[in-house]
Amino acid sequence: MKERYSRQTLFAPVGDGGQLKIMKKHVLLLGAGALGSANAEALTRAGVGKLTIVDRDYVETSNLQRQQMYTERDVAEKLPKAEAAKRHLLGINHEVEVNAIIMDATAQNLEQLLGDVDLILDATDNFETRMIINDLSQKLHIPWIYGACVGSVGMTLTILPGQTPCLHCLLKAIPIQGMTCDTGGIISPAVTMVVAHQTAEALKILVEDWESVRPALVSFDLWRNQYQTVKLTKAKKKDCLSCGEQRTYPFLTVENVTKTAVLCGRDTVQVRPPKPLELQLEKLAKDLDGSGYLVKFNPFLLSCEKAGERIVIFKDGRALIHGTKDMVHAKAAYQSILG
Amino acid sequence: MKERYSRQTLFAPVGDGGQLKIMKKHVLLLGAGALGSANAEALTRAGVGKLTIVDRDYVETSNLQRQQMYTERDVAEKLPKAEAAKRHLLGINHEVEVNAIIMDATAQNLEQLLGDVDLILDATDNFETRMIINDLSQKLHIPWIYGACVGSVGMTLTILPGQTPCLHCLLKAIPIQGMTCDTGGIISPAVTMVVAHQTAEALKILVEDWESVRPALVSFDLWRNQYQTVKLTKAKKKDCLSCGEQRTYPFLTVENVTKTAVLCGRDTVQVRPPKPLELQLEKLAKDLDGSGYLVKFNPFLLSCEKAGERIVIFKDGRALIHGTKDMVHAKAAYQSILG
Amino acid sequence: MINVLLFAQLKDELGKETVSIEGNEMSVAQLKAKMKMDFQLEGLETVMTAVNEEFADDDTILSDGDTVAFIPPVSGG
Amino acid sequence: MINVLLFAQLKDELGKETVSIEGNEMSVAQLKAKMKMDFQLEGLETVMTAVNEEFADDDTILSDGDTVAFIPPVSGG
Numbered sequence: 001m002k003e004r005y006s007r008q009t010l011f012a013p014v015g016d017g018g019q020l021k022i023m024k025k026h027v028l029l030l031g032a033g034a035l036g037s038a039n040a041e042a043l044t045r046a047g048v049g050k051l052t053i054v055d056r057d058y059v060e061t062s063n064l065q066r067q068q069m070y071t072e073r074d075v076a077e078k079l080p081k082a083e084a085a086k087r088h089l090l091g092i093n094h095e096v097e098v099n100a101i102i103m104d105a106t107a108q109n110l111e112q113l114l115g116d117v118d119l120i121l122d123a124t125d126n127f128e129t130r131m132i133i134n135d136l137s138q139k140l141h142i143p144w145i146y147g148a149c150v151g152s153v154g155m156t157l158t159i160l161p162g163q164t165p166c167l168h169c170l171l172k173a174i175p176i177q178g179m180t181c182d183t184g185g186i187i188s189p190a191v192t193m194v195v196a197h198q199t200a201e202a203l204k205i206l207v208e209d210w211e212s213v214r215p216a217l218v219s220f221d222l223w224r225n226q227y228q229t230v231k232l233t234k235a236k237k238k239d240c241l242s243c244g245e246q247r248t249y250p251f252l253t254v255e256n257v258t259k260t261a262v263l264c265g266r267d268t269v270q271v272r273p274p275k276p277l278e279l280q281l282e283k284l285a286k287d288l289d290g291s292g293y294l295v296k297f298n299p300f301l302l303s304c305e306k307a308g309e310r311i312v313i314f315k316d317g318r319a320l321i322h323g324t325k326d327m328v329h330a331k332a333a334y335q336s337i338l339g
Numbered sequence: 340m341k342e343r344y345s346r347q348t349l350f351a352p353v354g355d356g357g358q359l360k361i362m363k364k365h366v367l368l369l370g371a372g373a374l375g376s377a378n379a380e381a382l383t384r385a386g387v388g389k390l391t392i393v394d395r396d397y398v399e400t401s402n403l404q405r406q407q408m409y410t411e412r413d414v415a416e417k418l419p420k421a422e423a424a425k426r427h428l429l430g431i432n433h434e435v436e437v438n439a440i441i442m443d444a445t446a447q448n449l450e451q452l453l454g455d456v457d458l459i460l461d462a463t464d465n466f467e468t469r470m471i472i473n474d475l476s477q478k479l480h481i482p483w484i485y486g487a488c489v490g491s492v493g494m495t496l497t498i499l500p501g502q503t504p505c506l507h508c509l510l511k512a513i514p515i516q517g518m519t520c521d522t523g524g525i526i527s528p529a530v531t532m533v534v535a536h537q538t539a540e541a542l543k544i545l546v547e548d549w550e551s552v553r554p555a556l557v558s559f560d561l562w563r564n565q566y567q568t569v570k571l572t573k574a575k576k577k578d579c580l581s582c583g584e585q586r587t588y589p590f591l592t593v594e595n596v597t598k599t600a601v602l603c604g605r606d607t608v609q610v611r612p613p614k615p616l617e618l619q620l621e622k623l624a625k626d627l628d629g630s631g632y633l634v635k636f637n638p639f640l641l642s643c644e645k646a647g648e649r650i651v652i653f654k655d656g657r658a659l660i661h662g663t664k665d666m667v668h669a670k671a672a673y674q675s676i677l678g
Numbered sequence: 679m680i681n682v683l684l685f686a687q688l689k690d691e692l693g694k695e696t697v698s699i700e701g702n703e704m705s706v707a708q709l710k711a712k713m714k715m716d717f718q719l720e721g722l723e724t725v726m727t728a729v730n731e732e733f734a735d736d737d738t739i740l741s742d743g744d745t746v747a748f749i750p751p752v753s754g755g
Numbered sequence: 756m757i758n759v760l761l762f763a764q765l766k767d768e769l770g771k772e773t774v775s776i777e778g779n780e781m782s783v784a785q786l787k788a789k790m791k792m793d794f795q796l797e798g799l800e801t802v803m804t805a806v807n808e809e810f811a812d813d814d815t816i817l818s819d820g821d822t823v824a825f826i827p828p829v830s831g832g
Contacts, residue, residue: 003400003401004400004401004403004404005404006401006404006631007401007404007405007520007521007524007525008404008405008524008525008526009524010520010521010522010523010524010525010629010630010631011490011491011523011524011525011526012524012629013491013562014524014526031755033755034755035755036755038531041407042527042528042531045403045404045405045527046404046526046527047404061342061343062342062343062344062345062346064343064384064431064432065343065344065345065346065347065384065385065386066346066347066384068380068407070431071430071431072430072431072432072433073430091410091411091412092403092409092410092411093403093411094411122755123755124755125753125754125755126753127751127753130753147755148751148752148753148754148755149752149754149755150752150753150754151350151686151687152350152352152539153685153686153687153750153752154752155749155751155752165733170726170733171726171751173724175724175751175753180753180754181346181349181754181755182346182349183349184349184350184687184754185346185347185348185349185350185351185353186346186347186349186350186754187347187350187353187385187538187539187542188381188384188385188538189381189534189535189536189538189539189542190535190539192377192381192531192532192534192535192538193531193532193535193536195528195531196528196529196531196532196535196561197528197532197561198528199526199527199528199531200491200526200528200529200561200562203526203528204562212562212563212564214564215564216564217726217733219685219686219726219749219752221685221686221689222535222536222539223352223539223543223551224551224686224689224695225551225553225554225555225568226685226686226689226695227566227568228683228685228728228731228747228749229564229566229731230726230728230731230732230733230747230749231731231732231733232732232733233732233733234732234733234734235733283720290349290351291349292345292349339753339754370832372832373832374832375832461832462832463832464830464831464832465830466828466830469830486832487828487829487830487831487832488829488831488832489829489830489831490763490764492762492763492764492827492829493829494826494828494829504810509803509810510801510803510828512801514801514828514830519830519831520831520832523764523831525831556803556810558762558763558803558826558829560762560763560766563763563766563772565762565763565766565772567760567762567805567808567824567826568808569803569805569808569809569810569824569826570808570809570810571809571810572809572810573809573810573811574810622797678830678831
């Protein structure tokens with residue numbers, strides 16, 4: 001086996017046989033932000049055969065504090081993250097085939113990419129996309145690894161279709177008004193800690209050491225010195241619509257998708273959640289105020305402004321993103337606030 | 340506060356005040372290997388004022404599997420790790436003053452570097468150097484963060500002089516014949532997980548949030564799904580020679596140092612441990628054999644060979660490193676086998 | 679007594695990590711309601727719940743000596 | 756009974772993570788000697804020991820119901 005991977009093949013659960021498997025596998029990584037860039041670097045160094053990176057965003061100054069690989073030059077060039085990642089990865093390990101796809105992932109365009117994929121790594125920043133991954137994972141029988149972080153907190157879970165509970169078993173509905181990195185901030189070790197777990201789980205799956213896959217949800221808080229694993233022995237639901245006996249893959253249907261539309265003749269995009277929400281505007285105002293937004297609200301709507309961009313959010317979750325006609329950007333801005 | 344650090348200052352325990360503190364602090368990072376490169380990247384992205392990196396090694400192909408930042412080009416140029424790290428860090432955050440020092444750390448040359456240092460980060464690969472750090476930390480009253488990893492296993496501990504127990508309280512003697520990355524292998528998530536803990540602890544210390552510093556040793560195994568914290572309430576020893584009432588800082592004296600000498604007229608370096616050891620040659624032979632070494636041994640000595648380099652180790656720990664006149668390289672080769 | 683463990687921001691909202699609650703034969707949902715009432719804890723509707731380190735539903739019945747952890751789901755990345 | 760938890764490579768050497776040992780009033784040193792004798796576990800001289808998640812010395816005396824974790828020190832990096 002190659003000198004490059006000698007310390008990895010020395011690790012007995014990988015070995016030469018495991019390394020050969022890793023080098024034949026195809027991983028799809030959804031997101032090239034904090035979790036994504038670090039996961040991409042780890043898998044490329046480990047020598048995965050093919051890595052497909054999907055991301056809709058470009059590199060900005062405020063990313064540099066926690067997003068691996070990216071440089072000030074990437075910011076100056078306003079490179080899309082998937083492309084910037086690909087360029088760095090090529091310099092790290094030219095043997096890995098890296099496929100950079102700049103797009104806003106939907107159930108439809110994602111499914112087309114999953115043909116020969118062995119593992120989906122979650123590096124997204126919202127539950128809507130995770131539920132799409134979760135349904136596709138069940139439908140196409142591809143394992144996926146949930147990972148998320150905010151502040152000093154993180155969470156991760158490995159989902160093996162047909163074996164473990166799925167994310168939909170654990171979350172009856174998509175949680176709304178959780179903290180996001182744009183409202184609660186984030187420190188890099190929270191990212192790194194999630195990535196450590198995701199990479200370890202990914203390697204187990206790639207070398208097909210199924211017995212070692214962690215049968216529990218991991219939750220931690222590095223600032224408050226907390227670490228908890230939650231076993232999922234009884235969590236699988238027979239009537240789960242994503243993985244149960246009467247499954248319908250609800251998140252693959254158009255109804256369950258956030259809608260965006262450019263408002264006619266205005267520099268504004270309207271964003272509408274799949275189902276009407278019942279937002280607590282006062283709490284949201286408090287969170288946003290603490291995050292440097294200029295906030296005004298009344299019982300019906302909230303208006304917030306930062307860096308020249310103004311967003312108006314109605315109590316039912318509908319929002320107007322002012323100052324843009326870019327629907328992808330508007331959806332991202334919306335999800336950066338509401339998660 | 341700057342856009343660059345906006346997500347970090349949004350995290351309340353850092354805030355604008357914490358960020359200003361981080362930007363005034365000086366961290367000395369000992370080692371620029373797996374733990375070192377990742378720690379260096381994290382602290383540079385976080386905006387630490389000054390970072391001094393000390394390392395004796397250069398970038399090799401077998402490092403790329405787990406050592407962040409380094410590229411195939413660094414390998415081709417045979418760049419010293421400290422210098423390669425500095426070049427990458429400059430592209431990531433030009434505001435951080437990075438000081439790259441290529442040297443084999445000893446008690447004497449390290450002490451000279453610690454004048455205005457606020458925190459020492461351990462990214463070494465052997466207990467001998469850690470015990471030197473530990474004594475210097477106590478003598479000069481500088482916090483340090485122990486970190487170590489091998490295979491899928493890792494360990495970390497924050498040591499605050501005058502407050503917590505020190506590493507010498509926990510280890511009566513330097514453990515010998517532990518697994519090293521050259522004998523047990525290593526996967527990158529074990530590195531990343533240690534770094535996540537070290538960076539979180541470093542940020543707490545840099546923003547002076549002393550109450551949040553973790554009062555426990557962390558030990559984990561990502562493949563075997565283990566995580567354990569060990570509280571140290573009763574571990575501080577009054578008679579500890581490093582931090583106790585009658586302290587002598589034993590590891591700062593010349594007797595307690597591994598000695599190297601080029602054998603006259605031969606392409607061979609002799610390495611001698613501070614005190615005679617009692618090696619179990621049979622166990623060592625087994626470990627090395629499993630690690631791709633060609634091994635022969637008898638009750639008195641063991642000879643092992645890999646990649647054209649031959650090392651003879653006597654039962655008392657004395658060793659001959661053949662094929663080199665470089666004492667630093669010889670000591671590194673010795674410690675890569677015996678830890 | 680039920681031993682309740684608060685994670686992440688819930689720990690800060692309560693001001694401490696653990697609290698003991700009288701409440702044998704209570705369901706998780708009832709415990710959440712009580713925690714909301716007694717300590718003004720927000721967002722318990724969407725938290726994940728572990729009982730003795732095992733994932734649990736809202737209708738899980740708690741027994742004396744159980745340890746319940748409330749863990750807010752995380753969405754960032 | 757003393758509940759013994761084996762970490763990292765010790766878990767593989769024993770073939771399982773935990774084992775119960777008869778031995779009230781035993782010291783940690785005595786437990787180590789017994790583990791070495793009964794299971795041929797190597798390297799216990801240099802492991803770190805935790806008793807009920809608290810760092811402990813070789814002369815710590817164990818009581819019925821204690822959980823002892825043996826954690827090999829790690830030197831790589």
